Amino acid sequence: MLELAILGLLKEQELHGYELKKRLVETLGFVSGVSFGSLYPALSRLEAAGAVKAVESRSLSAVPHTGSLGGELAAFRARKTVAPRGSRGKKVYGITERGERLFDELLAAETQSSDDDRVFNLRLAFARYLPPDARIGMLERRRAQLVERLIHLRIRVQAARDSYARSLVEHDQEAAEHDLSWIERLLAAERAGRHPEPEPQLGSPTGNVAERSGISRHGPTISGLRPSNHLPSPEEDINP
Amino acid sequence: MLELAILGLLKEQELHGYELKKRLVETLGFVSGVSFGSLYPALSRLEAAGAVKAVESRSLSAVPHTGSLGGELAAFRARKTVAPRGSRGKKVYGITERGERLFDELLAAETQSSDDDRVFNLRLAFARYLPPDARIGMLERRRAQLVERLIHLRIRVQAARDSYARSLVEHDQEAAEHDLSWIERLLAAERAGRHPEPEPQLGSPTGNVAERSGISRHGPTISGLRPSNHLPSPEEDINP
DNA sequence: ACCCCGATATATCGGTCCGATACATCGATC
DNA sequence: GATCGATGTATCGGACCGATATATCGGGGT
Numbered sequence: 001m002l003e004l005a006i007l008g009l010l011k012e013q014e015l016h017g018y019e020l021k022k023r024l025v026e027t028l029g030f031v032s033g034v035s036f037g038s039l040y041p042a043l044s045r046l047e048a049a050g051a052v053k054a055v056e057s058r059s060l061s062a063v064p065h066t067g068s069l070g071g072e073l074a075a076f077r078a079r080k081t082v083a084p085r086g087s088r089g090k091k092v093y094g095i096t097e098r099g100e101r102l103f104d105e106l107l108a109a110e111t112q113s114s115d116d117d118r119v120f121n122l123r124l125a126f127a128r129y130l131p132p133d134a135r136i137g138m139l140e141r142r143r144a145q146l147v148e149r150l151i152h153l154r155i156r157v158q159a160a161r162d163s164y165a166r167s168l169v170e171h172d173q174e175a176a177e178h179d180l181s182w183i184e185r186l187l188a189a190e191r192a193g194r195h196p197e198p199e200p201q202l203g204s205p206t207g208n209v210a211e212r213s214g215i216s217r218h219g220p221t222i223s224g225l226r227p228s229n230h231l232p233s234p235e236e237d238i239n240p
Numbered sequence: 241m242l243e244l245a246i247l248g249l250l251k252e253q254e255l256h257g258y259e260l261k262k263r264l265v266e267t268l269g270f271v272s273g274v275s276f277g278s279l280y281p282a283l284s285r286l287e288a289a290g291a292v293k294a295v296e297s298r299s300l301s302a303v304p305h306t307g308s309l310g311g312e313l314a315a316f317r318a319r320k321t322v323a324p325r326g327s328r329g330k331k332v333y334g335i336t337e338r339g340e341r342l343f344d345e346l347l348a349a350e351t352q353s354s355d356d357d358r359v360f361n362l363r364l365a366f367a368r369y370l371p372p373d374a375r376i377g378m379l380e381r382r383r384a385q386l387v388e389r390l391i392h393l394r395i396r397v398q399a400a401r402d403s404y405a406r407s408l409v410e411h412d413q414e415a416a417e418h419d420l421s422w423i424e425r426l427l428a429a430e431r432a433g434r435h436p437e438p439e440p441q442l443g444s445p446t447g448n449v450a451e452r453s454g455i456s457r458h459g460p461t462i463s464g465l466r467p468s469n470h471l472p473s474p475e476e477d478i479n480p
Numbered sequence: 481a482c483c484c485c486g487a488t489a490t491a492t493c494g495g496t497c498c499g500a501t502a503c504a505t506c507g508a509t510c
Numbered sequence: 511g512a513t514c515g516a517t518g519t520a521t522c523g524g525a526c527c528g529a530t531a532t533a534t535c536g537g538g539g540t
Contacts (some may be wrong), residue, residue: 002526018489027399029412031389032354038526040491045525090489114272114498121412127404149271159267164367171422172269172361175415182411242497258518278497280520285496330518354527 001119002034002042003051007095007103008126010052016090017043029121043093051099054091108134116145132190139187146180241359242274242282243291247335247343248366250292256330257283269361283333291339294331348374356385372430379427386420 009015009023021039024030046052095103107126113119120142127135153173160166249255249263261279264270286292335343347366353359360382367375393413400406 016489017491018487025392026396027401027405029396029408031392032356035354035527035529036489036491037493037528041525114275116272121408124408125405128402152265152271156266156269161267162368165267165365167422167426168269168361168364171419175418178415178418179411182407186407256518257520275498275500276518276520277499277522281496 001113001115001122002038003046004103004106004126005030005122006039006042006046007051007099007106008122008129010093010095011100011103011129014055014092014094016092018090020093028125029118046099046102047093049098049102050096051102052093052095054093104129110137110141120145132193136187136190139183139190143180143183143187146176146183149176150180241353241355241362242278243286244343244346244366245270245362246279246282246286247291247339247346248362248369250333250335251340251343251369254295254332254334256332258330260333268365269358286339286342287333289338289342290336291342292333292335294333344369350377350381360385372433376427376430379423379430383420383423383427386416386423389416390420 005024005028006020009020009027015023017036017039020043021034021036024034024039043052047054107123107129111119120138123138127138130138150173153169153176157166157169157173160169245264245268246260249260249267255263257276257279260283261274261276264274264279283292287294347363347369351359360378363378367378370378390413393409393416397406397409397413400409
């Protein structure tokens with residue numbers, strides 16, 4: 001799970017551990033940050049597997065996070081301590097060809113894990129790397145998952161003893177219904193061929209888009225499995 | 241986390257492992273079930289700490305001799321494997337006085353953990369065991385947490401690259417706003433003294449209550465920290 | 481000049497939880 | 511009467527987390 005996230009970030013640009021952690025929080029959904037106790041071991045695993053490789057680098061100058069490289073020229077400055085620990089200079093990691101393949105593999109895998117929500121969010125964040133049919137498959141799997149959850153919640157609501165438990169289950173139901181209608185909107189958009197290209201859209205150089213990505217409020221379809229499709233309204237502009 | 245859930249369930253009735261797992265899914269929120277690989281070790285930990293104690297039981301008929309063995313009669317039947325494993329009879333666990341104290345301690349603790357959502361849901365499910373002021377404290381802590389999450393999401397929406405990431409962040413925002421308004425409804429109810437008693441309400445013997453526990457839809461308040469209270473509208477029926 | 485502090489940065493340790501697996505009994509169904 | 515699925519207890523390796531140790535850097539205060 002962490003591997004997928006790391007590889008996805010390194011796909012776009014070379015990064016060192018500390019920065020990686022920040023991106024995991026900022027650009028991917030990882031609430032409450034990822035622990036170093038899982039990040040560094042994950043990097044070690046990936047390095048051992050040949051999916052990423054490290055390039056010694058210097059802290060100052062270099063890489064103001066444009067695209068591409070920036071590792072080489074920094075290496076000649078860093079001699080300081082011999083080798084093992086500490087020394088100086090951050091370890092900047094880059095993805096390898098092997099890593100790219102591993103990424104595709106992990107992204108396309110149909111896992112049925114415990115924290116499915118996290119994994120789905122992560123996969124969706126990288127959906128641009130998937131072929132359209134795989135995207136639809138992923139969304140349909142998620143949809144089935146949510147339908148199953150709603151069925152489960154229907155049972156749970158029966159067993160709710162006090163009003164706290166009742167309120168909790170009801171809120172979970174509403175959340176699941178909201179999730180479901182969102183997924184169905186995404187599915188409808190996907191099937192209509194309305195999906196973005198990997199690269200930012202041509203026409204606006206900055207590419208900042210503030211419209212609420214095409215779809216608006218809903219009406220939760222609670223009944224079993226009725227694919228509700230809504231027409232998206234063309235976007236309104238929000239950005240000042 | 242699991243300890244709290246286990247103790248909370250054992251507080252109401254003695255249970256064995258397998259049944260405990262089912263209850264964790266059915267009555268508490270644990271989606272995708274708890275693994276035995278965490279349940280049994282957790283029970284062992286609790287037993288070692290003296291928080292629960294096991295009573296050997298027989299599935300059919302009754303216990304011949306309460307404590308101790310039961311391995312004897314099984315041993316002559318099942319020469320097969322040597323000894324230690326298997327035997328017969330489920331281990332039924334009950335909570336001890338020490339366990340009750342541990343439960344109160346875990347329930348009242350103000351942890352700031354990774355999976356806060358899970359923990360909060362769990363605590364809310366046991367809120368009836370908390371004194372009113374502790375309940376309000378718990379809800380306020382949760383509220384602050386969600387406000388912080390919304391601020392974070394405000395930043396994340398800026399960094400959203402493609403329309404998938406954008407849709408994801410927007411959906412997370414809506415979910416967080418929905419959560420927040422729910423918490424605020426709970427807080428308002430709590431402060432108004434409108435909270436349930438541990439025992440089911442007198443008046444209806446079966447105690448089934450179909451009303452949606454008093455509060456309904458919302459209007460998400462996005463602005464920083466404005467305590468919004470809304471009047472509930474009576475609700476629609478969903479069950480066919 | 482000095483020092484201390486917070487941010488940056490890498491790494492490890494113990495513990496919790498998960499997924500897979502193994503083993504064993506029981507009640508049905510065929 | 512044999513197989514199959516549900517019930518039931520248990521362990522192992524691996525992933526992740528929280529706390530902690532260590533070190534460097536830039537800046538602010540005195």
